[in-house]
Amino acid sequence: PVDAAARIAGMFSGAGSRPVVHALERVTLAVGEGEVVGLVGESGSGKSTLGRIATGLLKPTSGALLWRGQDVAAMDGKARRAKQLAAQLIFQDPYASLNPRMRVADIVGEAPVAHGLVPSREKNEYAAAMLQRVGLDAAMLQRYPHQFSGGQRARIGIARALAVRPQFLVCDEAVAALDVSIQAQVLNLFMQLRAELGLSYLFISHDLGVVRHVADRVAVLYLGRIVEVAPTEELFARANHPYTVTLLASMPTLEVTAKRHIPISGEVPSSLGPPSGCHFHPRCPHAMPRCRQEAPELREVAPGHWAACHLNDGGGGIQR
Numbered sequence: 001p002v003d004a005a006a007r008i009a010g011m012f013s014g015a016g017s018r019p020v021v022h023a024l025e026r027v028t029l030a031v032g033e034g035e036v037v038g039l040v041g042e043s044g045s046g047k048s049t050l051g052r053i054a055t056g057l058l059k060p061t062s063g064a065l066l067w068r069g070q071d072v073a074a075m076d077g078k079a080r081r082a083k084q085l086a087a088q089l090i091f092q093d094p095y096a097s098l099n100p101r102m103r104v105a106d107i108v109g110e111a112p113v114a115h116g117l118v119p120s121r122e123k124n125e126y127a128a129a130m131l132q133r134v135g136l137d138a139a140m141l142q143r144y145p146h147q148f149s150g151g152q153r154a155r156i157g158i159a160r161a162l163a164v165r166p167q168f169l170v171c172d173e174a175v176a177a178l179d180v181s182i183q184a185q186v187l188n189l190f191m192q193l194r195a196e197l198g199l200s201y202l203f204i205s206h207d208l209g210v211v212r213h214v215a216d217r218v219a220v221l222y223l224g225r226i227v228e229v230a231p232t233e234e235l236f237a238r239a240n241h242p243y244t245v246t247l248l249a250s251m252p253t254l255e256v257t258a259k260r261h262i263p264i265s266g267e268v269p270s271s272l273g274p275p276s277g278c279h280f281h282p283r284c285p286h287a288m289p290r291c292r293q294e295a296p297e298l299r300e301v302a303p304g305h306w307a308a309c310h311l312n313d314g315g316g317g318i319q320r
């Protein structure tokens, strides 16, 4: 229903010479213009892999990445470079991604000059404007990363991404390393930039509270498959998939009634050799024989609310 700014489909694998790992399977996710899609799941679920594919850092082994309806793999060099700039990744650890020997003026100003967006004589002025946009003082331009606090470094990372005029930001645990009070400030900055610039986001986080704060829709990933997608409040109020229910029940800030509480039992299986059928079956309190054999398809259980569970297949849903 939404204009797809980015659409990711197919079966993906890790790149490079390592053995092929099907980290993601049959994943389709669209992010609309100006939309914030949250992506949640435990570590090893494939969240970062999906984020890297969405920004073009990783190629899917099959399937396609569509940008404004166009297959990125079929684009010519110029169009692909433009798409590359338009989709930026905000890293988990801004400190690790900031060169300690570079001044902020260069960290922020280098890429826009290199890509011809800004003449080099205007680099400092441009970088200063970017710093102001993220709430930092332009006088900080000549400083080095170690001279900043964690929250300021997060803002520098955001300024660097904004400097190439993106339309789509993939934030991978972008606030996870920050204190809670600073987290809220940086999340508010993301939302302010969305309003000012019309940015779209794929907001990856293991923290459901963070995602609830920023996302319009939430996708839940479990061992490389999307098991549920819904508008944010719908997901939090009426989670359908047993895995999502367990995730919500484990949220410390959420009031959980005893009736709804389902403990997650068992270890998280590895995505290297995920369980047959529904990947969640070894941990699912509702598992039926069929769940071991057959992978459930995503079905629309309410408008815009999709879940992949056999209980929706005439089973009447979970009783809770």
Ligand code: SF4
Residues within 6 Å of the ligand: 241, 242, 243, 278, 279, 280, 281, 282, 284, 285, 286, 287, 288, 291, 296, 308, 309, 310, 311
């Ligand atoms: Fe549980 Fe079966 Fe639904 Fe998977 S398909 S979540 S195992 S009930």
Ligand code: MG
Residues within 6 Å of the ligand: 047, 048
């Ligand atoms: Mg990750």
